[in-house]
Amino acid sequence: MTLEMYREYILDLYKNPLNKGNIENPSHEYKKNNPLCGDEVKIQLQVEDNKIHEVKFQGIGCAISIAFASLLTEKIKNLTIEEVKNLNKDDILELVKIPLSPVRIKCALLSLDVLRGALENARD
């Protein structure tokens, strides 16, 4: 059921996303387009002592991509770089167990893609 995909929790995160905003001088930053819908997500990180000290995301998107960006950014706080690099698809999809079609799985995973890009893109 698609409607189950839009349970209260997801809609709340869409309307009041967590960790949405900017970091003034991030140590890492990356943005990417979802070629399917043209949505753009940007993630900024403040890495200190090999740990995610602060994380913020920016961008417009569907309820699914915004909700998962909220949950992902929440999850990685205080994790080490290695721990974040080891996160896989299933770790993300487990954050909320909702039925997603293959197309919508891409929306859910967009922020993981951007996060991986951010880790590769340290700013000097």
Place this chain on the structure above:
Amino acid sequence: MKTILKKMLDVKKEFPIFKNNPHLVYLDSAATSQKPKTVIESLKNFYEKENANIHRGVYTLSEIATEKFEKVREIIARFINAEKDEIVFTKNTTESLNLLSYSIKDIIPENKNEIVLTEMEHHSNLIPWQQMARRNNMKLKFIPIKNFELDYEKAREIITERTAIVSVTHVSNVLGTVNLIDKIINISKEKSAITIIDAAQSVPHLKIDVKKLDCDFLAFSGHKVYGPLGVGILYGKKELLEKLPPFLTGGGMIEEVNYDNVTWNRAPLKFEAGTQNIGGVIAFGEVIKYLEELGLDNIYEYERELLIYALEKLNEIKNIEIYNPGIDKSLALISFNIKRIHPHDVASILNEYDIAIRAGHHCCMPLMKKLGISGTCRISLSFYNTKKDIDMLIKGIEKVQEVFK
């Protein structure tokens, strides 16, 4: 009008997809149309009874296939008022436009180095020209849009003596705008530019007359005109097709071959390298007959009434933004956004009620940026749609708004 309506209401029965998906509200015909029984039967008939390769076979099956295949060239020529030898088979509009973008350089005078497009082109009428400009150090220029239609005053300034090619979509796949291509063609002719029309979204809805339009080339896809997938058409004026070098090379498009040189077959055959989609082309011929029987004027009238109804109903929805130049300037499709709800979410929830719409950038990313949005919801209509489909859509949108309340 009443009789047209009645005739059209029976049409849905001729499309098996609706028998197999009785609740389906299909509002995505601009992406691909559904297929009437006659097309599916033609394909089945070909593969079960007549399958053979064309042109060089001396046996009966091959001769029949060749004859039927070439007959469709005549049918399509008649359909758009062209000559038989002015019809090239490709696999879709994209391939037709790519063919031109790779072959056309040879017929461009040296003093011309500009390609003019519009801001509302589908990626398939943008990227081939972008790449051609890059390969040949040419300049791309765009006719701007104003109030969801082309700015024809600006077109006069943009198309100059330096313009080699003007390639314009007839109907926008995002806005539904019917461009006044006769106007664009006239301006282009004054500057001796080659004119190309992307007719992918117009051929399913409008009677096209290439002689009257006097365009040099015109491209469209069979699958958007109720035909099978994998059949595209490129119309080109005979004298121009003769001058163009081939795009793809190989079997079937040659006259004489030696180990180190070759002479090309005549047009249009020199553009049809390799085995063609024979069964598909033959089935497409059946579609044209079907549409002619239905009557393109009837189709136009009926779809216009549907569009008026849909626009009226959508306009009643709260918090909706509609991207449409108005009923008299558009056809068969409407793009919109519901405030604070992403198009993907709208489409996902509508899908729950068996309503198929398209959501996203519709292969028009630059146009989306221009409109200042990331995407839209798009409904596209066909003569097999009914007012009931629109009512279902409206109810569906209300449900979407409830979910996101």
